[in-house]
Amino acid sequence: MSVPHSTQAGRLPAVIAVADAVAGVSTADLLSHDAPAISVERAADLAMEIYGITGTIRPLSAEKDANFHISLASGQEALLKITNAAEDRAVTDMQTAALIHLMAVDPSLPVPHVCQTLSGAASHIITEPTGQAHVVRLLTYLNGTVLSMAEDGSGLYHDIGALLARLTRALRGFFHPAGGHLLQWDIKQAHRLRPMLAAVEDSDLRGRLTRLLDRFDAEIAPRLPNLRAQCVHNDFNPHNLLVDAPRATRITGIIDFGDMVHTPIACDLAVACSYQIANGPRPMDHIAKMITGYNSVLPLEDAEIEMLPDLIRLRHATTLGIGAWRARRYPQNAEYIQRNGAASLRGLNALDQISHADVINALQAAMRASEKE
Numbered sequence: 001m002s003v004p005h006s007t008q009a010g011r012l013p014a015v016i017a018v019a020d021a022v023a024g025v026s027t028a029d030l031l032s033h034d035a036p037a038i039s040v041e042r043a044a045d046l047a048m049e050i051y052g053i054t055g056t057i058r059p060l061s062a063e064k065d066a067n068f069h070i071s072l073a074s075g076q077e078a079l080l081k082i083t084n085a086a087e088d089r090a091v092t093d094m095q096t097a098a099l100i101h102l103m104a105v106d107p108s109l110p111v112p113h114v115c116q117t118l119s120g121a122a123s124h125i126i127t128e129p130t131g132q133a134h135v136v137r138l139l140t141y142l143n144g145t146v147l148s149m150a151e152d153g154s155g156l157y158h159d160i161g162a163l164l165a166r167l168t169r170a171l172r173g174f175f176h177p178a179g180g181h182l183l184q185w186d187i188k189q190a191h192r193l194r195p196m197l198a199a200v201e202d203s204d205l206r207g208r209l210t211r212l213l214d215r216f217d218a219e220i221a222p223r224l225p226n227l228r229a230q231c232v233h234n235d236f237n238p239h240n241l242l243v244d245a246p247r248a249t250r251i252t253g254i255i256d257f258g259d260m261v262h263t264p265i266a267c268d269l270a271v272a273c274s275y276q277i278a279n280g281p282r283p284m285d286h287i288a289k290m291i292t293g294y295n296s297v298l299p300l301e302d303a304e305i306e307m308l309p310d311l312i313r314l315r316h317a318t319t320l321g322i323g324a325w326r327a328r329r330y331p332q333n334a335e336y337i338q339r340n341g342a343a344s345l346r347g348l349n350a351l352d353q354i355s356h357a358d359v360i361n362a363l364q365a366a367m368r369a370s371e372k373e
Contacts, residue, residue: 272290
């Protein structure tokens, strides 16, 4: 039975409190904190004081950090990043350490490189007059067009899968104590979504998501510990991939390591696949090409393929659950918060319209195709 909207709204403070407690989310939601109030002039001073560089500086838009593009006289470009004071310092350190690790293991990967401070450190801590402390980092700047804003001119799905596999393989030997931090966007934490579903206003959708979480608890979660796990990117989506032109022919960059976490690599792959469900009667076509590319670099195990469809569904459930919960919490930003909701619902519907056996057959065929490359 659906709950009237007015009743749900009345319950919202309690729902938020329960969701916060269960999800391990502080009431000081990171995205509820404004980005550091750093002026261009202050950024220029920091660049000179900490890194000894000068150049033309312009601010870049960001949700939670203060980011600045720096054009040096030499023609080089850099990204000065001042991290939100609310972000866990250990998590920030993990992201930095991962980029340093990738530089050493596979320097040809198109990821930002960490620049050392004048004292030879990977980052620097500043304390502003407000008393807030921020981590300052300088990264190489990756040029390109964000894939989500480009037209795929050459069918990049195979390349997306292969590049994700390269990144995952390069992170295979990386470990950091913060890798085990609690992140609700980590699919293995799907059980913590349950109290958030009260904010899903569509009763039919709320029921579908509840049943999916029931299946997660009973059948999926018990099998996750048997899968290969490591630190992964965990947000390999078209907003975090750069391409060579508005009509893209190749991928040129991977950005935003902010959702890094230690989790099964199948969960990481499911996140990437969730954004590539095709329109029309063959929704798995793009994902199959991704699997072919991925498997050609990092062979998948049968158990990972078997669980992939459900893990993709759970990524969509995560997007829909967190989106509804946060939109209720911050109604003034509801449109932005739920910007991916329609695509997630479309993806969930597409998967539910084909049988599990047909999905698995398509993925297994993709794996066999990779063996011929």
